[in-house]
Amino acid sequence: MKKVLITGASGGFGTEFAIQLEKKGYALLLHGRDKARLQLTLDALQHPERHRFMLADLSSRKETEDLIDSLAGSDLYGLVNNAGFGVWGSFAAKESVAQADVIRVDLLAPVMLAHAVLPCLIRNKGFMINVSSLAAETPLPYLATYAAVKAGMTAWSEAVRLEYQGEVKVVTLAPGPSPTGFRGVSGAPKGKGNMFSTTARKIVASSLETLDAGGGYCVPGWRHKLLWSIQKITPRFISLALMARYLKK
Numbered sequence: 273m274k275k276v277l278i279t280g281a282s283g284g285f286g287t288e289f290a291i292q293l294e295k296k297g298y299a300l301l302l303h304g305r306d307k308a309r310l311q312l313t314l315d316a317l318q319h320p321e322r323h324r325f326m327l328a329d330l331s332s333r334k335e336t337e338d339l340i341d342s343l344a345g346s347d348l349y350g351l352v353n354n355a356g357f358g359v360w361g362s363f364a365a366k367e368s369v370a371q372a373d374v375i376r377v378d379l380l381a382p383v384m385l386a387h388a389v390l391p392c393l394i395r396n397k398g399f400m401i402n403v404s405s406l407a408a409e410t411p412l413p414y415l416a417t418y419a420a421v422k423a424g425m426t427a428w429s430e431a432v433r434l435e436y437q438g439e440v441k442v443v444t445l446a447p448g449p450s451p452t453g454f455r456g457v458s459g460a461p462k463g464k465g466n467m468f469s470t471t472a473r474k475i476v477a478s479s480l481e482t483l484d485a486g487g488g489y490c491v492p493g494w495r496h497k498l499l500w501s502i503q504k505i506t507p508r509f510i511s512l513a514l515m516a517r518y519l520k521k
């Protein structure tokens with residue numbers, strides 16, 4: 273059975289990836305930090321006996337390297353780089369460690385994981401889905417580090433997608449707001465961006481349709497496509513000023 277590693281499988285998009293990829297017949301390596309929450313994901317699956325947990329805090333280089341070591345011999349077919357979080361608020365008011373952890377978890381760990389498993393994905397003619405964000409498209413005051421890191425994620429994922437075209441299918445998934453654990457973890461104020469909110473189910477389904485079509489850059493659902501179009505046509509100085517006012521708590 274073909275194996276797929278999903279990082280951040282203990283909630284939100286990760287749980288939804290697990291549900292939808294299991295239906296496609298994959299055996300899943302479900303990564304997270306919290307075994308009790310991973311168990312909830314497993315409970316939502318039809319064939320729990322096919323899947324296993326992989327625990328690692330991706331803000332720790334040692335734990336990321338241990339996770340990579342433990343993948344040796346697993347003959348992966350797919351990698352979903354999904355784990356991530358943001359830190360909302362004035363840049364200097366937030367701990368520097370938390371800011372640096374956003375970089376480690378949302379960009380450094382995916383790059384390290386992809387680098388380690390790409391030869392295997394190529395051998396198996398498999399796939400990689402990198403979960404970025406529409407936050408990549410505009411600098412975001414009060415989510416500054418997160419938006420910068422997602423800009424890095426989109427640029428990196430799109431470049432790798434073209435480098436390995438024909439060898440590995442790559443999807444760069446760029447969603448906007450969705451009601452997952454993300455807002456609570458990042459400390460987002462209630463209500464911001466709700467008019468564009470799209471379910472995790474739709475977002476993941478859309479990314480898997482892009483995968484079935486051979487990979488690509490995926491902005492899921494009409495609400496996120498509308499938001500993306502607005503981002504594309506608005507001059508940066510205007511969007512920066514609007515965002516600075518809108519995103520302030």
Ligand SMILES: NC(=O)c1ccc[n+]([C@@H]2O[C@H](COP(=O)([O-])OP(=O)(O)OC[C@H]3O[C@@H](n4cnc5c(N)ncnc54)[C@H](OP(=O)(O)O)[C@@H]3O)[C@@H](O)[C@H]2O)c1
Nearest residue numbers: 280282284285304305306330355356405449450452453454
């Ligand atoms: N929801 C949105 O509005 C939105 C929009 C655009 C992009 N995204 C992106 O979508 C991805 C998934 O987020 P989500 O919305 O599903 O949020 P979520 O419900 O909070 O899930 C985040 C996942 O990331 C894992 N994670 C967080 N910090 C980690 C760490 N230090 N080490 C290992 N795993 C860690 C969490 O696992 P544990 O807590 O169990 O460790 C959890 O499984 C993220 O990359 C996020 O940036 C979200």
